[in-house]
Amino acid sequence: MTVALRAEATPSAPALFLRPWNDGDVPSLVEVYRDPVLRHWTTLSAESVDDAVRWLDVQRRGWETGERLSFAVHEDRTGSGESESESRLVANVVLKRTDRHSGSAEVGYWTAAHARGRGVAPRALEALTVWAFDTFAADKLERLELLHQVDNTASCRVAEKARYRFHEVLPARPPFPRDGHLHVRRADAPL
Incomplete structure (x- = not known):
């Protein structure tokens, strides 16, 4: 499945393009992983080229099974969406569909340190959300x-900006050492 998504530019931010991860992303992934904040909040492990290759293999297998559809998010500074050499990795977004018959799936994301606070995560999450509801409507995907x-x-702020409403507090469970928030967005949610 060849998939490329786009989030249009805003007055204060360049356009984003999202595409499945590939081997060319290894150096950028290792660079982004040096950020201690990212390491604190994610289970991503990419301290070395070998780690990054293993992580990318997990993403590739996820696409093959349809259970983990992960996108590298790049800023498109040219406005064309065509030249990756003119882009920079800014985030990851993922759709996790372990039970295709449940009508629900999970989304996740992380943002590179150099891209935080610029609206990257909510815009990339919105692009993923619209794509997921459109693509899997026939599978009756109704809830993310x-x-x-x-x-x-x-x-929490990213979830709210992307119109994922707070639903409930969840008790801590591995790998999360603290309680969590569950936010939900429904396919029929008003714009």
Whole structure:
């Protein structure tokens, strides 16, 4: 499945393009992983080229099974969406569909340090959300869930900006050491 998504530019931010991860992303992934904040909030492990290759293999297998559809998010500074050499990795967004018959799936994301606070995460999450509801409408996908630790206030803001409404507090469970927030967005949610 060849998939490319786009989030249009805003007055204060360049356009984003989202596409499945590939081997060319290894150096950028290792660079982004050096950020201690990212390492604190994610289970991503990409301390070395070998780690990054293993992580990308997980993403590739996810696309093959349809259970983990993960996108590298790049800023498109040219406005064309065509030249990756003119772009920079800014985030990851993922749709997790472990039970295709349940009518729900989970979304997740992380943002590179150099891209935080510029609206990248909510815009990329919105592009993923619209794509997921459109693409899997025939599978009756009706609900997307976003989970984060209760003390991750930045993720709470991203969820709200992307119209994922707070649903409930979830008790801590591995790999999360603290309680979490569950945010939900429904396919029929008003714009």
